[in-house]
Amino acid sequence: MSEPVTALNNTSDATGIAAVSEIGPVGMITLRGDLNASYLRKAAAQIAGVDVPAPLGCNSSDNRGIAWMSPDELLVMCPYAEAGETVEKLEKAIGSNFATAANVSDGRAVFRVSGPLAREVMAKLSPVDLDPAIFKPGMFRRTRLAQVPAAFWMTDDETFQIFCFRSVAQYVFDVLKVAAQSGSAVGHFPLAEGQSANT
Structure with a gap:
């Protein structure tokens, strides 16, 4: 194989004001159906090992x-190697109920x-309000980065995870790298106590 x-x-x-890296591969399964249905929520939560998030959220x-x-x-x-198996598990758990995976x-x-x-880098490219009082770890947005569709969430106070279509991967990496280039700090968001910006 x-x-x-x-x-x-x-x-x-990692030469700029934030580190930018491609990670992966990551297993991703689109699950569509009635998100209020207990059969769908139970299946998704059981297989992913986390609760189904509220709207505009991500549990990971x-x-x-x-x-x-x-x-x-x-x-x-899920882990990339388990993606195919995860689809099968979801389909089995959903059974004859309406949903697609x-x-x-x-x-x-x-x-x-x-x-x-990192928050400052992302704010240069997206129309999402990234004020720390508004956008917090666990929140999720489908939006745009510069000129392309993307989605992101924060896994902790200093880390964003972003995904986009594979066809625009080079463009997204390039704009993230430019937004994070050395000397480009704006100082818009105050650093939390104990944080230090190496600009």
Whole structure:
């Protein structure tokens, strides 16, 4: 069996005000159906190992998670090697109830932006209000980064995880790298106590 290859071969850059890296591959399954239905919520939570999040949220632990994508769509995340098996488990758990599950892992690229100034880097590219009092770890947004569709959430106070279509992976890495380039700190968001910006 051949080894999976990410869009950019896990490229990274840590020379700027935040570290930017492609991570992955990551297993991603689109699950569509009635998000209020107990059979769907139970199946997703049992398989992902986390609760189904509230709207605009993402619950994750290690390499598993569930992100709220829309009123009728969840994104279930798992180890890449388990994606096919996870789809089968979801379909079996859902049974004859209405829902669809599709493995979309190979169509996505996943990035991480980390460091005390990660929030500032992301704010340069997205129209989302990233004020620390408003956007907190566990919140999830489908939006745009510069000119392309993307989605992201914070796994902790200094780390964003981002995914986009694989076809625009190089563009997304490049704009993240430019937004994080050395000397580009704006100082818009105050650093938390104990944080230090290495600009």
